[in-house]
Amino acid sequence: MSKKKMTHKTDKRKTKNDITNIVINFFNSNSDKSFNYKQVAEKLGFKKPAEKQVVNNILFDLVEDAFIIETSRGKFKSNNRGLFLEGIFERRSNGKNFFVADDDAEESHIFVAERNSAHAMGGDRVKVQMLAKRKGRDPEAEVIEILERKQNRFVGTLDVQKQFAFLVMDSKMLANDIFIPKEKLKGGKDGDKALVEIVEWPQRAKNPIGKVIDILGQTGQNDTEMNAILAEYGLPYKYPEKVEAAANKISDEITAEEVAKREDMRNVTTFTIDPRDAKDFDDALSVRQLKNGNWEIGVHIADVTHYVEEGDIVDKEGESRATSIYLVDRTIPMLPERISNNLCSLRPNEDKLCYSVVFEMDDNANIKKHRIVRTVIHSDRRFTYEEAQDIIETGEGDFKEEVLKLNELAKKLRGKRFESGAIAFDRHEVRFEIDETGKPISVYFKYAKEANKLIEEFMLLANRTVAEFIGNVPKSKKAKTFVYRIHDLPNSEKMENLSEFIRRFGYKIKVDGSKTAVSKAINHLLDEVNGKPEENLISTIAIRAMAKAVYSTVNIGHYGLAFEYYTHFTSPIRRYPDMMVHRLLTRYLDGGRSVNKLVYEGKCKHSSDMEQLAASAERASIKYKQVEFMSDKLGQVFDAVISGITEWGLYAEINENKCEGMVPIRDLDDDFYEFDEKNYCLRGRRTKRTYSLGDALKIKVARANLERKQLDFALVED
Template identity: 55%
Template sequence: MMSKKNKTVTSPKKPKKGKTPSGEGRQINRRDILRVARLVFEENEGRVLNYKQVCYAFGKTNMGQKRAIYQALVEMAETGEIEQVEPGRFIRGGARTARLEGRFDYRGGHPSFIPDDPELEPMPLSERALSTALHGDRVAVSFVKNRRGEYKRLQITDILERRPATYVGSLQLARGYAFFVTLNKELRQDVFIPEDKTLGATSRDKVLIRITGWDPKSKNPRGEVIDVLGQSGDNTTEMHAILAEFGLPYSYPEEVERAAEALSEAITEEELQHREDFRGVLTCTIDPKDAKDFDDALSFRQLPDGLYEVGVHIADVSHYVQPGSIIDDEAYKRATSVYLVDRTIPMLPERLSNFLCSLRPDEDKYAYSCIFQLDEGANLRSARIARTVIRSQRRFTYEEAQEIIDTGHGDHAEAILSLHRLAQQLRARRFGRGSIAFDRPEVRFELDETGKPIAVQIKESKPAHQLIEEFMLLANRTVAERIAEPGRRDITPAITVKGKPAFVYRIHEAPDEEKLRSLADFVHRFGYRLKTEGGAEAIAKSLNQLLTDIKGRPEEDMLTMLAIRSMAKARYTTAHIGHYGLGFASYTHFTSPIRRYPDLMVHRLLTRYLIEGKPSVDASSLEDQCDHASDMESLAATAERASIKYKQVEYMIPRLGEKFSGVITGLADWGIYVELEENKCEGLVPARDLSDDYYVYDETNFRLVGRHTGRTFSLGDKVEIVVAQADLARKQLDFALAEELEDKRSTVRRPARRY
């Protein structure tokens, strides 16, 4: 058997060296091709194979040889020896065995089949071929013959495994039953709900349902309501609906809460014997003013030899949350806290996140710490990782810390100013070594007591934020280096585990070359340059120069967004690849175990390798956990964006008809996306509303072009718009160009005056 990626194709044994006519650079005659191809299809009876899989049986082949093999397969199909189910794919065994397995995809209302075989491309499906499949189901498909006996169409023949999914929407009630309707395009039919499965929901409520079955003889699937979220339009209902839409929890199981309440808060003498005591060292937290979970603190003292000792102290969640416990199981399932506009959905129960583990002032707390010795130039002289007990003397908000940095006065000003100076030196050195300076402003809403947005604030990174950021980055990098580079003597303690043990890394891969070239071509139209060659550090420096050059320019937000989109997504893995965006060869997440499960995993692994000296954990199992954490992180980020979009639309409802200035941030056949300068809300100017011409999207040059007038709309252009519609249900804003409305008003014929 030969395995390639995740597929297995049985291939005949290759002839001994000197006996085979195949191989790169050698002629393959038709007789040999037919002989080997027949053996491949014979040993893979009933399987659809593409010509590349047949080529694999010949060893390494060049393009000329591949063409010869493909042509021979076509000839075999013409003689009826095998059948070509579609261009490039062949089968031996007939219609009953022409079967593939994979996943049904219905995102956006476009049905397709995603084969399990990674060598095969996704295949479109017609609506009549879907049977009772639902988005995400594992299915089997067969090729269906047309009247001429050719395989021309795929048909779903079996539902192999139903995807456990829930949907958010509302009910249309009738006597004795109801139908569930939703804006979710993954669901292609309304769902029939028996009256006794509605949980008493009304047509004004938002509900969460699950599919219970779909009889092939029925037009609609059947389902049941599993939760009534509340009345549509209510703030809590809508926030819970966003969470439920992405399969994220919006409440905590009572049994988990009870388990958390049973945990002891005592600081015991027995435990203190295994920890370094930092309770006498100046320690403080710096967080947002509304924060409740303080998971990191900084300690500071000047040493007699002129060095500075900076401790990065992280809540020791691993002391309280034991592997396999009910709290741990729930935390793993969630994998992350979720931050919506008006609330936090914590990974851990409130007793842990806000009390036991929160590094609150004037309370003794267990911590996992990185303690650094730095010189005047912020050069790292030594680092050690230790379990500690700390006592924070002061809780600063970012605003308070920033005031000390600006004025030089305030509580513990000398320590704050020293930490600020060291952080800025670390920051400058980081960017000098290739870290990329992405700094997009964040949107924050001021809400009234009912949760309605009354103001929008644009939050920007200030030196107080950078102070915390730089020391957290230093701690994360140091922890990763301790495991990835066990020979380092400037980081203690040493690893006693043989080899390089499996570990959780936070990686960010280099950008795709094609995307980078596209970005370089595009920014060139604005008069900027971007290197695409010369190594990672040179490209990063060029990208930083671009971000500096566009600062304050009209195209800044749009080009920054495009640059971010050209980057790969950061993720968790056991592979030691490094972090391109930060310019670090080793990096992990260590500093937020209250809100991120991978950080808790890192704490446990540190204890296992540095303190207990146990052998490495199983890498494959750890990788599965990393994949789960990455997936949940992505879901949480999507839910956060959805909540921001909802509040943006809600904020703009009272502003219908008002004029705003904006920048074009996106273009498509269906219209122009505009981001408002004042509040960063984004909406669409539909192409159908551009009445002066018929506009065509020029994808190469990122612009809409009028077919008759030649007028263009390009990315980065400034426009004046009027808010035309605000659809809360779809989280969608529609804009109209102000000039269009003015033109229409000026052409309205006024009635003649009567005297």
């Protein structure tokens, strides 16, 4: 059977530029063959002599542009560099897909047209072939192999027809909806939110074919939407029954034999300070004055690894999850509630097993000595942060002397940290008051007060001490493999951008010099903007200049905290790296050999990746609640500030509640606006009017799309 010719309707309106693009696409699709101008014209359906002559002229233009080469007289072939690259494919619903090569430090985007995508999906590792580059055009590539699928499960809303259904996507990860045969619906009804797995995507099919994995519930219901957010990020939204059953069988008995192996600190004043709604108390503080006048401060951490054995079903589930997840209205624990809220939670008036770092320090918070020991404790009191803060502010309440002494020491530890170059990012967090159905009824901001900082300071001290104990060895010795929490230096280019950006507000910052000098300059800037309208914006830009903190076996120190050695030891109920640290500590204290570095580096990378996913899900849940909160305020006018600039519009953040929405560029209809990426602004071509990051605006709430978690604003002129 002969192949159909590629045909194109030709009329007087088809310009030379149109025909050029058609010819370019033809050579991209036939990059390994040579053609003369008559063959090209015939295959593209250009039959008139004048059209053939235009094609001939275009071929010589493309030779001049080095897009094609003349292989022999009158024969032309794509000037394919034959460059094959591996990297990550990113899909966009508007068809503007792109590829980022593995070794591309600048992360520049190489365009991949939909016809050249081979049905790759966002996040897939792929192999591409670079297409011949035309002068003045961006580089373009074609996917020739999918090396590793990032995900094949998607969340959306079912559109059920008589004989089949479609999953209409919540996210913009796929250009097309997923086709679902009726027998693969798993009881799903029209309008249900569902988790669907792609099982096949035939090469010539427009839509992938999928099957329903789970029905999440009816669209719009709070539980459904929160579970949908988790499923969208590939995070668990329910606990496997087998794991729950295994956790329920763990004995809660503390035997005399176990107590005998430990330091008994049950007679020392001990208490916890946690959020009001917390149930998993994984840290406690003890305090007593010694005969020499110094203070013994104990940082006691739940001994989770005493109960959870390495490699058992509960441990494997915890390692897979790697972290607890905190959405607006719920916590999805890393470990089953039997462990996190019962066995290991340091509840008051109960004996509990702990891993402890016990310090002896003087009145100036100078550490004289410390010990890392397994202990048994008995908490005398459970404080909320608000209760502890009240004692700090009034000097009255239970255990007031102990609380006030701990706060006094914590402030001195904090002062020393900042003197060494630690950075003070004290940003507020958006919180919602929600009713029994999960609907947000008000927005408030959570600020870290002295009680929060008290706990933070002693946790930082314990984490640093444990990391130094393992990592800080004499030069003649090699440190054993360990899990560190590392934070690299700020990106110099981003620091330059920050410096340039804050200049418009009248601020300056030192971007070079010693680590301490730069961190002190950042702190000075944060102090200067404190309480100003631009505070949140400048803090956000400053944070973006920072590297992300991650887990690694290769210690480079923690820049933000100004620590040479740092780890995570203090939250084993909610972070798997802390469980790894507890086990490695036990092994090394018992004289064990170093573990396999490569294996633990893999575990570190998994934990870092899961931490980022959990943070993304948390942000998505906040965004959903913001849109839900604003959905009954359509048409209302608010004061806002420009918080982001893109080529498709500007983002504005409402001052009073920090809800962010977008003003689409298409709605800025008084001029043609162009995006100036370097200066964070949109500039009108005719009027030269600019919209810059940080500008004050009045906006009106125009649309609230819960499915897309998107608010649209309209500008209101003064």
